[in-house]
Amino acid sequence: MDPVIIVGAGPVGLTLALALARQEVPSVVLDEGPGKDEARAARTVVLRADTSALLERLTGVALAERGVRWAGWRSVRRKQVMREIVFDDTDAAPLHLAQHVLTAALRTAVAGEPLVEFAPDSRLDTIEQEPTGVAAHTRGPKGTWWRGNYLVGCDGPRSTVRKLQDIRFPGRTAVERHAVAALRTELPWPRRALLHRMPPWRTSAPSAGEVTARPLPNDVWRLDWLLPPGKDLVTPEHLVARVRETLAGWTDGSTPPYELLDTGVHTVHHRLARRWRDSRVFLAGDAAHLLGALGTQGLDEGLRDADNLAWKLASAWHHGPSEALLDSYQAERRAVVAARLRAADQALPILRGGGALRGYVPGTGRSHDALLTDGHLGRGALGAPGAYAGSPLAPRHLEAEVPVDTPPGAQVADVRVTAEDGSFVRLHSRLGRGALLVVLVAPGTGVWDRKHWVTAGIMPRLAAAVTALPHPAELLVTESYPGAPAHTVLLVRPDGHLVTALSGVRPADLYAAAEATLGGAATTEARARAGAAAGGGSGAR
Helix, strand or coil: CCCEEEECCCHHHHHHHHHHHHCCCCEEEECCCCCCCCCCCCCEEEECHHHHHHHHHHHCCCHHHCCEECCEEEEEECCEEEEEEECCCCCCCCEEEEHHHHHHHHHHHHHCCCCEEEECCCEEEEEEEECCEEEEEEECCCCEEEEECEEEECCCCCCHHHHHCCCCCCEEEEEEEEEEEEEECCCCCCCEEEEEECCCCCCCCCCCCEEEEEEECCCEEEEEEECCCCCCCCCHHHHHHHHHHHHHHHCCCCCCCCEEEEEEEEEEEEEECCCCEECCEEECHHHCEECCHHHCCHHHHHHHHHHHHHHHHHHHHHHCCCHHHHHHHHHHHHHHHHHHHHHHHHHHHHHHCCCCHHHCCCCHHHHHHHHHHHHHHCCHHHHCCCCCCCCCCCCCCCCCECCCCCCCCCECCCCEEECCCCCEEEHHHHCCCCCEEEEEECCCCCCCCHHHHCCCCCHHHHHHHHHCCCCCEEEEEECCCCCCCCCEEEEECCCCEEEEEEECCCHHHHHHHHHHHCCCCCCHHHHHHHHHHCCCCCCCC
16 A cells, blocks of 8 residues: 655654554655754753653654653742642653654664655645545656655644645734753753743843743753744844843842853744545644744644554555544644643733733732633643644543543553553553554453463453454553553553543443444444453453
8 A cells, every 4th residue: 555645854754654664554754854954952842641651652762861750840920939849750741852764763773774765855745536545746857746645734833734634723923032042051050941931130121021931951041032023133142131131130230151052032833734634645743733922832742643644544554544533633622722822822912912901800910820820731722732622533421431530532651561461551652553552441350360360250351352443453461551440451552642431341341332433333233242252241351
C-alpha cells in the first residue's frame, strides 16, 4: 500500500512520522527546506508531562538531559511572592528546551527509521485527490509526483496544504507580543521559572508590565517581556536596557555579568481552521490552529494532534478506512483546541485590560495569578490536556460501566502493569502501538509470579474476551488503579485516553466499547459472539 504523505518537517510532522512507524505504517516527509534547522537559543519549547513522554517514547531520547525540567515555579507581583510551587520527582514539571535541540532528536530518530522516507528541498505545489488515494507534486531539485494513501499538512501557519484545499483560517492577529532574549547568566533561583508582574523597577521600560524567566541548560535563560499593543519596533538599545534593568532588579541593584546569545520578538496569534479534514487530506499543528497567549504552548496541542491522528490513520491503513473513525480526529481535537482558545479569549480582557477591575474586585490580583499559573504550568481550562468526553467514539449504554478517578475520554494514569510476557512495565510505555489496551485491576498479582494467576479466576475468561475483540488488543494487569475497585476492567485507546471502566469481565460490553472506539456500533449478533467466545453471558464470574 502507499505511504502516508506528511507535508512539513517540524516537530509535529516528524512526530507523526515516528508515531505511524511505531504502528508499522510507512510515510514520506516532504520538507521544503534542506533538512537542517538554524540553532536559535531564543526559540524554545515548553513541554508538559504527556507530550514530553510521547516524544521520549518515539525518539528513545531522555529529553530532560537536553533541556531543563523545572525544579519550581514562582509568581511575583511587584515585590510580593504570590505563588510558589516546588516540583519533586513525582510532579509533572514542565520541560524546557531549545526547539532546534528537539527537532534534531526527532530528525535523528527519523533517519534511523526504515519506514520513513525523508525528502528535503521538496516544496508542495499541487494536491490531487482520488477515490483510493492522494497525489502530491513538489517542485525543486527533486520535483516529482508522490502517491499516498493519505496526506497530512503539518506545514505551519502559512500552510500550503490548507490553502490548496481552500480551508479558511479565521481568528485574531497579534493577541500578544513579547520581546525575547536568551542569555547566559546566574540568577538567584537555579532551575526555577519565574513570572514577575508589575516589577517595581520599570524606569527605562515603563510598558514592561510582565516578564518571565525560564531556565535552559548551561546557565542559559530565556526572558520574555510582554509588549504593549501595537507594532512599535523593539530596538537593540531598548532590549539591552530591558535586560540590564531586569537583571539588576532581580539581583539587588547591580547588573550581574551576562552573555547575550539571541534576541527576537514573539507574536502570538489565535486562529482555528474551519475544517481539519478534507476527504484524504488532514491538517495538524500550526496548520490547523494557532494559540499561545498567557503562557500556553501551541506545540503541546500540535503533538497531541499527531498522537490522536496516528492511530486512526494506522487503523485505516491496516484494516480499511472507517469514515466515523477518521472524522473523529476533527471532532475531538478541534473541540479541545477551540475550548482552549475560548478560555484564553475570555481571560485576556481580564488579565490585559488594565487596572480598573482591580479597583473593586477583592482578590483580583491572586485570581489573575492563578490564571497565568494555569497557562504556564499546563493546568486548568487554559493548559490541561483535553479530554474527549463528548467524542463520537464514546460508547453508549454500557450496563456494567463504573466510575474511576479518570473520567471517560481523559488520559489514563501511568500505573505499573504486568505485560503478557510477565514483565513489569509502565502503562504509558504500551501506548502508540496501534492496539487497544485492556487493563485488569487485580490486587496481589504484583507479588506472585504470573504463571500462578494467569490461568486462575477470571483471567481465562477475560483473555478470551480480549481475543474476540474486533481490533488487536493487549491484555495487561495492574495491582491498583486510582478509584478502581478490584476486578475493574479498563479499556484504553492507543493514544492513552480511557474508553470505559467495567465492573468485572463483561464480554458484550467490552466488545461494544471496542466497536464504538473504532467508529462503529456493535450489533446484537456481534455481542452474542463475543459473549460466547468468552464462555457465556454478559455478567462477571
